[in-house]
Amino acid sequence: MEKADLAGGIALALVGVLLIFVVIPLDTEEGMYFGLPPTFFPTLLSIGLTLLAIALATKAWFRLRAGGTLQQAPIRLRNLLMFAIAAALVVAGAVVIDFFGMIVGGPLLIAAFMLFLGERSVIRVLATATLPVAAVYLLATYVLRAPLP
Amino acid sequence: MIEYMSIAAGEILTPTVIGYIILGVLIGYIVGALPGMNRTTAIALAIPFTFTMPPAAALSFLIGINKGGAAGAAVSAILLNVPGEPSAVVTTYDGYPMTKQGKAQKALVIALVASVVGDLLATVVLILLAQPVARFAIGLGPIELASILIFSITFIAAVSGDSFYKALIAGILGLLLSAPGIDIETGLPRMTFGLLELYDGIPLLAVAIGTLALSEILVQIDEGWRGDHRYPQVAADKAKDSEPVFGMKDAVQVAPSILRGSLVGTLVGILPGLGATLASFLAYTWVRQSSKTPEAFGKGAPEGVAASESADNATVPAALIPVFAIGVPGSLSTALLMGAFMMHGLTPGPFLFKESGSVVFGIYLGMLLASAALLLVGLFGQRIFSMVIQIRKSVLLPVIVFLCIVGAYMEAGGMFGVYLMLVFGFVGYFMKKFDYSFVTFVVGYVLGPMAELTIRQSLIISDSNPAALIDHPIAILFLLLAVFSIWRFAIAGARSMQIDRAATPTDEPSDTPPEGGDR
Numbered sequence: 001m002e003k004a005d006l007a008g009g010i011a012l013a014l015v016g017v018l019l020i021f022v023v024i025p026l027d028t029e030e031g032m033y034f035g036l037p038p039t040f041f042p043t044l045l046s047i048g049l050t051l052l053a054i055a056l057a058t059k060a061w062f063r064l065r066a067g068g069t070l071q072q073a074p075i076r077l078r079n080l081l082m083f084a085i086a087a088a089l090v091v092a093g094a095v096v097i098d099f100f101g102m103i104v105g106g107p108l109l110i111a112a113f114m115l116f117l118g119e120r121s122v123i124r125v126l127a128t129a130t131l132p133v134a135a136v137y138l139l140a141t142y143v144l145r146a147p148l149p
Numbered sequence: 150m151i152e153y154m155s156i157a158a159g160e161i162l163t164p165t166v167i168g169y170i171i172l173g174v175l176i177g178y179i180v181g182a183l184p185g186m187n188r189t190t191a192i193a194l195a196i197p198f199t200f201t202m203p204p205a206a207a208l209s210f211l212i213g214i215n216k217g218g219a220a221g222a223a224v225s226a227i228l229l230n231v232p233g234e235p236s237a238v239v240t241t242y243d244g245y246p247m248t249k250q251g252k253a254q255k256a257l258v259i260a261l262v263a264s265v266v267g268d269l270l271a272t273v274v275l276i277l278l279a280q281p282v283a284r285f286a287i288g289l290g291p292i293e294l295a296s297i298l299i300f301s302i303t304f305i306a307a308v309s310g311d312s313f314y315k316a317l318i319a320g321i322l323g324l325l326l327s328a329p330g331i332d333i334e335t336g337l338p339r340m341t342f343g344l345l346e347l348y349d350g351i352p353l354l355a356v357a358i359g360t361l362a363l364s365e366i367l368v369q370i371d372e373g374w375r376g377d378h379r380y381p382q383v384a385a386d387k388a389k390d391s392e393p394v395f396g397m398k399d400a401v402q403v404a405p406s407i408l409r410g411s412l413v414g415t416l417v418g419i420l421p422g423l424g425a426t427l428a429s430f431l432a433y434t435w436v437r438q439s440s441k442t443p444e445a446f447g448k449g450a451p452e453g454v455a456a457s458e459s460a461d462n463a464t465v466p467a468a469l470i471p472v473f474a475i476g477v478p479g480s481l482s483t484a485l486l487m488g489a490f491m492m493h494g495l496t497p498g499p500f501l502f503k504e505s506g507s508v509v510f511g512i513y514l515g516m517l518l519a520s521a522a523l524l525l526v527g528l529f530g531q532r533i534f535s536m537v538i539q540i541r542k543s544v545l546l547p548v549i550v551f552l553c554i555v556g557a558y559m560e561a562g563g564m565f566g567v568y569l570m571l572v573f574g575f576v577g578y579f580m581k582k583f584d585y586s587f588v589t590f591v592v593g594y595v596l597g598p599m600a601e602l603t604i605r606q607s608l609i610i611s612d613s614n615p616a617a618l619i620d621h622p623i624a625i626l627f628l629l630l631a632v633f634s635i636w637r638f639a640i641a642g643a644r645s646m647q648i649d650r651a652a653t654p655t656d657e658p659s660d661t662p663p664e665g666g667d668r
Contacts, residue, residue, distance in 0.1 A: 004583050005312070012318060019325075028332075028339045035609050038332035038339045041601040042325060049321045056314040074582040079371045083578060086370045090363070091571060094554055098564045106551050113547030117370065124544065132548045136555055144201045149558045149567070 002060045004074055009057025016050030019043075089113055102149045106133035150506075157205065157510035161518070166206040170515055173210040174522040175530070177217020181224070182534045183545070184231040188218025189481040190365055193357040194552050196489050197559035204493040205508045209515025211489055212465070215482050216519050219425065219462045220264035220527060224534045227256045227454070233538075236425035236461045239433045243446060243453030250449050254531075258395040259403055259451050260458040261527035267411040267459030269520045271466040274415050275473070276513050279502075282474035286499040289623065291606035294475075296624035298600045300631040301477050302593060305422030307634045309586040319580065320589035326351055327597020334605060346565045353488040354560040356594055359573025360580065360587060361481065363553045366546050367578045403455035406436045410456040414463025421471065421479030422588060425464040432460035466516060472497050473509065476599060481588050484595045492560075 020043055028039050075083075093109030107129035114125050140146045160166065173195075180191040191214050199207035222233030227244035240260060247256035289297070302324075306316035329340040330350035341347040410432035417428035436456035437446040446453050468483045476498030478484040490497045495505050502509055557570035580587065611617035618625055 001584070005315070008315075008583055023340065027342060029337045031335060031337045033335035033337070035334060036605050038335050038337050041605065042328040042340060044604075045321050045325050045328070049318060049325070052314055052318050052321065056312070056318065059314065074584070075579075079582075082371045083367055086367050087571075087575060090550055090554075090574070093550070094564070094567050094571060097554060098567070102555065106555075109554070110547040110551050113550055114543050117543035117546060119541070119543035128544050128548060132551060136552070139198070140555075140559070144198060146197070146200060146559050147562055148555065149564065 001074065002064045005060035006057050006064065009053045009055075009060060012053035013050050013057065016046045016053055019046040020050065085116065089116060097149045102133065103137060105149070106136075150510075153506040153510045156507035157514050160203055160205050160507070160511050161209065161514045166203075166209070166515070167518060169202065169206050169210040170213045170518050171522045171526065173213025174217035174519055174526050177214035177219075178221035178224075178523075178526055178530065178534060179217075179537050180214070181218035181221025181233045182538050183540065184225045184229065184233055184538065186545075186549075187222075187234050187365075188215050189485060190362040190549070191218060192482055192485045192489075193354065193361050194549070194556050196354055196357070196485065196492065197556040199489065200492070200559065203511075204490075204495055204505075205511025205515060207493055208486065208489060208508075208512050209519060211486055212469075212512070212516055213519040213522065215465050215486070216268055216462065216516075216523055217526065219268075219465050220261065220458070220523055221534065222461070223260035223264070223454070223458050224257065224531070225538045227260060228253060228535055229538065234425075236429050236464075237457070238426070239429040239457035240454055240461075242433070242457075243448070243450045246447070246449035247451070247454070252449070254394045255399065255451070256454055257531050258528075259399065259454050261524065261531070262395070262400075263403065263407045263410065263455040263458040264462040264527070265520060265524045266407050267414055267461070267463035268465060268523060269517075270408075270411040271415045271418065271463035272513075272516050272520060275466045275470050275516075279470050279473040279509075282470065283499045283502050286475045289475075289499070290621070291603040291610065292618070292621045293623045293627070295600070295603035295607045296621075296627040296631075297475060297477065298596055298603060300627040300634070301421045301479070302589065302596065302600075303631040304420075304634040305479065305592055306586065306589045307637075308422045308427075309424075309588045311584060313635070315584060316586040316589050319585040319587070320593040322585075323590040323593025323595075324597045324600060326356060326594045327601070333598060333602055344565075346561070346563075350598075351594075352557075352561050352566050352569065353485075353492070353595070355557050355566045355569035356573050357485055357488065357591065358553050358556050359570040359575075360577030360590065361485075362549060362556075363570065363574030364577025364581055366550055366553070367574060368581050369542065369546060371578075399451065403451050406432075406452040406455040407459040409436050409439075410459030411463045413456075414460035415467040417460070418464030418467025418479075419470050421477065421592075424480050424588075425461045428460040428464050429457040432456040473501060475499060476501075478592055478595060481591055484588075484591045487595050 024039050024042050024046065089109070089112055093105060093112065096108055097105030110132070111125050111129040114128060119125055137148065140148050176191055176195065177188055180186045181188055192211055195211060195214055199210060202210065218234070219236065222237035223240045223244065224233065226232040226237040226240040227248055230241050230245040232238045232241055244256045244260065247253065302320045303317070306320050307313055309316050327350065329347050331337070331348055332339045338348060413432040413435060414425070414428045417423045417431065433453055433456050436452050437443050440446065440452060442450075468480050469486070471477045471479055472483050472487050476487070476496070478487045487497050495501060495508060553570060553574070554567050557566040558564065560566055561569070577587070580590065
């Protein structure tokens with residue numbers, strides 16, 4: 001985990017610096033106010049974030065120099081590939097639901113995910129893809145009267 | 150008070166609301182029983198479906214899920230040796246050996262009775278304690294409240310996860326997430342990136358569903374790549390018992406363990422960040438040490454199951470005491486419930502009893518009904534739950550992904566919330582993989598606005614002069630406690646706590662518990 005902590009610490013410290021000097025000043029509107037400026041709290045937090053991230057990276061660096069532990073890396077290439085495919089499916093599902101609505105997009109998303117996870121029973125895929133979508137549609141439309149995509 | 154109680158009874162004691170409460174407990178039970186799923190995921194996914202319910206009914210429904218989830222986690226722990234949640238790890242120590250001895254039903258009933266009693270006792274403590282504590286908290290000013298919040302976040306960071314730095318970073322990231330939107334004091338837009346949707350801040354459900362539910366699915370799919378797409382099968386012969394399920398002799402045998410577990414669960418539940426997992430470990434250790442036959446523990450001792458389950462369930466109502474009294478959540482589920490309170494127009498904290506007294510009494514009544522529902526659902530549904538835990542991941546996970554999208558859409562009323570939820574799903578995946586604490590992250594996010602307001606007010610009142618603290622002894626106490634907790638738990642105690650946990654005996658190691666339980 002030391003390498004991951006070192007990389008994470010450096011990345012988070014950079015995020016903190018970016019927040020302090022770029023995001024917060026540029027993306028906060030100026031105006032008349034009494035007391036502390038609206039940038040105060042996020043800047044305070046960003047300073048804390050940067051300091052803690054530096055501390056994390058430094059600690060990881062010293063541990064690495066001392067030999068580190070023999071812990072397995074938290075993410076390997078195979079995990080990342082799996083994550084990327086799953087993430088792409090979720091994003092694609094959300095886009096399809098956005099354009100064609102939940103009644104079309106929902107079953108497609110569920111069916112695609114089931115096939116991706118190794119499900120090969122057509123009956124199971126059809127039942128799982130349609131029944132929960134129908135249940136949510138009926139519940140939201142007739143009981144909760146809530147909007148659906 | 151009587152007026153509040155009669156209004157609450159009128160709202161809660163209707164077939165519809167009672168139905169919601171039973172449904173909540175049932176959903177929680179099923180989700181808790183499913184290995185890899187947890188109650189926080191269920192609460193996050195259920196919040197959008199409560200928008201049209203009356204506040205007391207909605208919150209009773211959500212608390213019912215929480216209670217059901219805590220009890221349901223024992224089912225897979227006992228039958229499969231796979232804890233439904235981390236807090237049920239201890240239940241596997243004696244629950245699974247009981248199943249192997251042909252006493253599965255007995256173990257399940259003992260777990261259920263212990264859960265119901267622990268839950269009920271802690272609910273009574275909540276009812277008795279929350280209002281007096283709130284009355285005291287009304288007298289606290291911004292300086293005291295700011296110091297309590299600082300203590301809560303540092304204490305939670307100190308006791309959650311292996312790395313204090315990472316836990317505190319997660320807390321700060323959570324606090325930062327609450328910054329975008331209209332500034333509470335000046336009314337000026339801040340960190341909105343020109344997006345009108347962010348003027349109201351980042352929606353809670355996009356954060357909660359993304360980081361808790363979607364990220365969990367992504368992690369499980371990631372694990373599924375290695376070939377295990379379904380949960381283990383329950384051996385048919387293990388579900389049959391060779392002797393009477395639960396008699397008076399059993400009740401007498403486990404009663405002291407249940408009482409001890411309930412006491413530990415209640416005390417641990419009140420403190421922020423410690424959570425149900427530690428409570429069940431502590432209760433188990435106490436009961437084992439005080440037993441005349443400690444050697445029987447880990448080999449199928451009913452007292453072990455009783456202690457673990459009563460402590461686990463007692464933390465659920467107890468954790469609501471600080472939410473009701475001072476508006477500070479100490480766990481993931483209470484952070485989500487606090488978010489649900491706010492979505493329903495309630496402000497948790499000292500003024501909750503004054504402003505929404507009837508709703509509070511409605512929630513109390515709903516919680517008591519949920520305890521009764523827990524017993525009924527558990528008694529009549531255990532056979533069903535032992536089948537439910539075998540649902541294939543390839544069926545379950547896609548449906549949850551779909552519910553994530555629907556839930557995020559329903560809160561924000563558009564696809565913006567969905568895309569934001571996806572972003573937090575990916576963020577949550579990496580947080581899980583790199584061991585950044587979710588508890589401090591979500592608690593930080595929920596407490597953000599209150600923390601900002603009280604810190605800014607404190608600085609203005611004191612003219613940014615630290616010497617002004619001398620007039621605020623309560624604030625000094627909590628700041629000292631924050632420093633002490635960092636030193637004791639994060640620096641000096643972390644290693645010894647890990648050693649203690651690792652040293653807890655087990656006859657047979659259980660599977661790795663799922664992450665994201667309610668610690």
